[in-house]
Amino acid sequence: MNSNFYCIIMAGGVGSRFWPVSRISCPKQFLDILGMGRSFLQMTFDRFAGIVPKENILIVTSDRYAELVREQIPGIPKDNVLLEPYRRNTAPCVAYATYKLLSSNPDATVVVAPADHLITNEDKFENTVLAAMERASETDALYTIGIKPTRPETNFGYIQVSKTTETQIGGHTMFDVKTFTEKPNLEMAKIFLETGEFFWNSGIFIWNLKAIKAELESCLPLVARGFKAGGNCYYTEKEEKFIHHVYAECESVSIDYGVMEKTAKARVLMADFGWSDVGTWQSVYEHSPNLDANGNIIKCGTSMISGVNGSIISTVDSKKLVIVRGMDNVMVVDRGDVLLVCNRDDRTIKDIVTDLMMKDNTEDYL
């Protein structure tokens, strides 16, 4: 493996779409929602451990998850876990990792990826990422991976490309970026699919450190300046205090919006390695390897389920007797202090979480 190749796993999210299975104290990336035997973070780590040297994998997360990361990735060096004291979206996360790494290896080429996505063809994934890293190590382009859409999905962001800019790298098709697009409605998503110019935004980026440093300083000068100032703090006992100070001051902005949409150097590498951000229960359901004969996902200690189809039943108390009868396509989630019973395709669970955030004395449920 190329010792200049690094991976930055972004694991700081506190999603609410899987509440109450995911909680603020243990969000999606630390859970094995699919029943794979490994959490999303562990699967992501394993995946990149086949692409870059293990010791070159950095995990950026909230300081509240430091212990969870150490539990799930035993033996990970302290310096490889970058702890964010505040939530500031993905650009500060990338900037932190970039400037820290610059101070130890300015020749690094990195792949930046979310901790909580599913890849179904790991070989293709490895092949694509390596091809992009090889190229990124030699150029100052900022590569993002666009997934060839297979359906008019309304739950993903899209990247529109300039078809005329098509080139090939290592057997992969590449385009210049035209625009980044938020989640479309169904009508729009269908049009996207027809044009052939739109790709799902995987949130996976590949670039060399000097290239991203230049673009951070050009597109987000204030953010860049904050992290740049810490050159002599990284890898020392001063780092924590310095980072606390920088994050407190730093604006909250995504790398997509803050850099990728502004830079002229963004390129999209087309891929079809089977990707999902697993952002809905519907998606969990579709990707679960553990459906029973009635199409149910059942994670209970003691249960008597009958006449139930296409449902997700999940409890934590293994001694609790769970009985569900005569219902289709429902979700029954019991977390001890929270019980949720709804339809599997209910997309309003986020609203409950918002309600709970606004109310007094309900933070323990989050």
Add this chain to the structure above:
Amino acid sequence: MNSNFYCIIMAGGVGSRFWPVSRISCPKQFLDILGMGRSFLQMTFDRFAGIVPKENILIVTSDRYAELVREQIPGIPKDNVLLEPYRRNTAPCVAYATYKLLSSNPDATVVVAPADHLITNEDKFENTVLAAMERASETDALYTIGIKPTRPETNFGYIQVSKTTETQIGGHTMFDVKTFTEKPNLEMAKIFLETGEFFWNSGIFIWNLKAIKAELESCLPLVARGFKAGGNCYYTEKEEKFIHHVYAECESVSIDYGVMEKTAKARVLMADFGWSDVGTWQSVYEHSPNLDANGNIIKCGTSMISGVNGSIISTVDSKKLVIVRGMDNVMVVDRGDVLLVCNRDDRTIKDIVTDLMMKDNTEDYL
């Protein structure tokens, strides 16, 4: 009030149709399933306290419920709580109370009633029972109260009467009994209703002690002999041991089958005071005084219910956040160690209980 009038409340049942709200440790008669503020036993006690002197109300129950009875009916004299060491159906229960009472007041007239029924017109009820007791104190007939059916109900037993035997007592119509009938199917229930010869079997009996003693000795001689032998044990410290011995030997038989169907002295007093045995969730639902605007019965400490209609949601942990969304006519019952999610009209809950009885190591759930 007539000091020779007594009431025997039969409170030994261990029904399973309301499991897991009712449990072996606390069956239906001790619960306030309807949300009335009083348990069925308490409502039954209150009802008869308006008809007979309070100190003349006896409660027959399983010895495991002695404490529950004392909690729910504070101050009830020890001698008024008759404890059964084994479940032997209603005939031994009646025989125990009959022979015990004979030893203290052979001139008593008694009304025998289940502890877990609902009466919606208490005044009419009182009037009917008193009329029957007045008459019973003067004759050796065995009166049972038949409820005029208002619909082809398949959840109740029926009593068929001889229409030609119609007489009046105190403004109430009375007939001789032709037969007792088990729960019919719908087709049969419709025919029952059309003939006008069938009444719902309320399980409420009225007779004087000498009359029931004679019929017990004639129809169930072995049962009667057992309890009769204890004449000098009742109201002494020997009673418990004696009763233990008699119950161990005693056959299990209902008063309907053992006496009422065999005797020539059974009479049916027709009544329409609004009666239900509240034997199904559907029935609980129909009789609940606490439906919310969406027709739900919700007994939860902390809940967020939306888009839910006609449902029963009941939990015991007041701090648990219960969320139910977008479902109609369901039951969600959380009892800490048991969670039940099913349709409100599910009549197979008894089967679950049977399953649990047959399995190993599941008795704690019952």
